[in-house]
Amino acid sequence: MSQFTISGQFDGRDGPRSFSKDIEAVNENVAREHILSQFGSEHGLKRTQVTIEEVVAA
Template sequence: MSQFTVSGQFQSRDGYSKFQTAVEAPNENVAREHVLSNIGSQHGLKRTQIEISEVTAA
């Protein structure tokens, strides 16, 4: 498995909050899905409220 760094922003009470997180996944698409799932569950957001701007292999 490869290490990916995923960055973007999500809607919060004060506007948008930026995030950057490292994820271990077999490919870029799976890394995106993990981040959408994790941030959505932690902050009570839907996938449409999360914007991923960049996914890079570490």
Template sequence: MSQFTVRGKFQTRDGMSPFETTIEAENEDLAREHTLSNFGSKHNLKRTQIEIEEVKAQ
């Protein structure tokens, strides 16, 4: 498993808020998927309310 840094922004009441998180996944696609899943469940967001700008391997 590799570590990926995922950067982007998500919808809030006041507009868009930036985020940066580190995810352990097998590849970039799974890192994106885990990020969408985690932010959706933690912040009660739909996938359309989350914009991933960059996924970088560490």
């Protein structure tokens, strides 16, 4: 498994908020899906409310 750093923005109550998270996944697509799923479960956001700007393999 590889380490990925994912950064982007999500719609917060006070407007767009930036984020940067490190995640371990098989490939970039799995890492993206995991982040979208995580924001949905932790913050109640829909996938359209999360914008992934950059995925970097670490």
